[in-house]
Amino acid sequence: MTKSLKIILRSGKDDAVRRYHPWVFSGAIKKMEGPVYDGCLAEVFSNKDEYLGSGIFQDATIAVRIFAFAPERPQAFEAEFWEEKIHAAYRLREISGLTNNPQTNMYRLVHGEGDHLPGLIIDHYNGHLVIQIHATGLYHFIDAIAEALKTVYGKKLQSIFDKSRETLPAAFWKDKESREFIYGNANEIEVTEYNRRFLIDIGKGQKTGFFIDQRENRQLLARYAKGKKVLNTFCYTGGFSVYAMHAGALQVTSLDSSAPAIALTEKNIALNFEDTARHQSVTSDAMEFLKSNYETYDLIILDPPAYAKHQHVKHNAVQGYKRLNLEALKVIKDGGILFTFSCSQVVDMQLFRSTIMAAAILAGRKIRILHQLGQPADHPVNIFHPEGQYLKGLVLAVGNP
Numbered sequence: 001m002t003k004s005l006k007i008i009l010r011s012g013k014d015d016a017v018r019r020y021h022p023w024v025f026s027g028a029i030k031k032m033e034g035p036v037y038d039g040c041l042a043e044v045f046s047n048k049d050e051y052l053g054s055g056i057f058q059d060a061t062i063a064v065r066i067f068a069f070a071p072e073r074p075q076a077f078e079a080e081f082w083e084e085k086i087h088a089a090y091r092l093r094e095i096s097g098l099t100n101n102p103q104t105n106m107y108r109l110v111h112g113e114g115d116h117l118p119g120l121i122i123d124h125y126n127g128h129l130v131i132q133i134h135a136t137g138l139y140h141f142i143d144a145i146a147e148a149l150k151t152v153y154g155k156k157l158q159s160i161f162d163k164s165r166e167t168l169p170a171a172f173w174k175d176k177e178s179r180e181f182i183y184g185n186a187n188e189i190e191v192t193e194y195n196r197r198f199l200i201d202i203g204k205g206q207k208t209g210f211f212i213d214q215r216e217n218r219q220l221l222a223r224y225a226k227g228k229k230v231l232n233t234f235c236y237t238g239g240f241s242v243y244a245m246h247a248g249a250l251q252v253t254s255l256d257s258s259a260p261a262i263a264l265t266e267k268n269i270a271l272n273f274e275d276t277a278r279h280q281s282v283t284s285d286a287m288e289f290l291k292s293n294y295e296t297y298d299l300i301i302l303d304p305p306a307y308a309k310h311q312h313v314k315h316n317a318v319q320g321y322k323r324l325n326l327e328a329l330k331v332i333k334d335g336g337i338l339f340t341f342s343c344s345q346v347v348d349m350q351l352f353r354s355t356i357m358a359a360a361i362l363a364g365r366k367i368r369i370l371h372q373l374g375q376p377a378d379h380p381v382n383i384f385h386p387e388g389q390y391l392k393g394l395v396l397a398v399g400n401p
Helices: 079-095 142-156 212-224 239-246 259-272 286-292 311-330 349-363
Strands: 005-009 023-025 029-033 041-045 051-057 062-069 106-111 120-125 128-133 159-162 181-184 189-193 196-200 229-233 251-256 279-283 297-302 332-342 366-373 392-399
Touching (some): 041 062, 079 106, 106 212, 120 142, 128 142, 142 159, 142 181, 196 239, 196 259, 212 239, 212 332, 212 366, 212 392, 239 251, 286 311, 297 311, 349 366
Parallel strands (some): 005 041, 229 251, 251 279, 297 332
Antiparallel strands (some): 041 051, 051 062, 106 120, 159 181, 332 392
């Protein structure tokens, strides 16, 4: 067995780990004893030599991601360890009613820290699994993770796709070949969500291919869309548009700056409806469209990509959300409904609410909050890792003064 790396923390830097936060930052480390390399087993100790937990080391700002806290003390992160962790994640989805669900066959199997597997994302698409690893140290275990997935799913598993090239630094891939399919193969995958049908491009699509985290929010939208004129901005694969059409929307406009996203949206509309006359697609920047558009809408969806991934750009992100929502509030009808979202981790719900309030003041519109939204059960938040609560949403009733 390979000797583990012993990491001793500076005095006073062990509080977060004692509260089960799974990250150890490089600045908290006093000294390291033993072999130091990306992917090595790291045992974390306090300045008083108390064992705190075990994780995987990498030479980065987040130096250790902890997978097991005291008193648990694994000797190695081998096949049995990954099988146990992934089985636990699968059981949680089973309890949530997402596995073997006749209406929905896509869900997030592993949500990083929320499933006590920091740095690891795995999404399930109708028997096909997509892995995204967010830590170079963890990538050394991808084969063991793939084997664990084969054990958990057995004959139900059709393929495993590695999409980590998009999430790990470019320097990491020097002299490495991207395997993409670790197991099996697939082209375009068809999935269902609440009996709505979608095509997934796991190779070229954003994230792992679909925004699974909006599943329950799309279902909620269906309550409000009947007879409405709907604008779905940042539509990506047209998820909200399909739900609005199913609910009986009078007209749906899907907007995205990406031509491939619009093409996939149109495929998904055609997959669900023989008559697509109620739907139109627009390839445009959302802000430019809202500023230059003279039409008004009964229902608008604002689901932009993350405007801030780091604290130092949080102010700019807040200004971006304010401008976007301001323009939407200018073109929404009196009595209209606005679904507005932020997936920026550093923008919490209170700050997001304050930002929307500022936009409403500038627009001179009265707004009331009907729903406060978040991520679904297959995107659990570890209570000791609040950073995992990234998706915020508000459903607003908009009126004139």
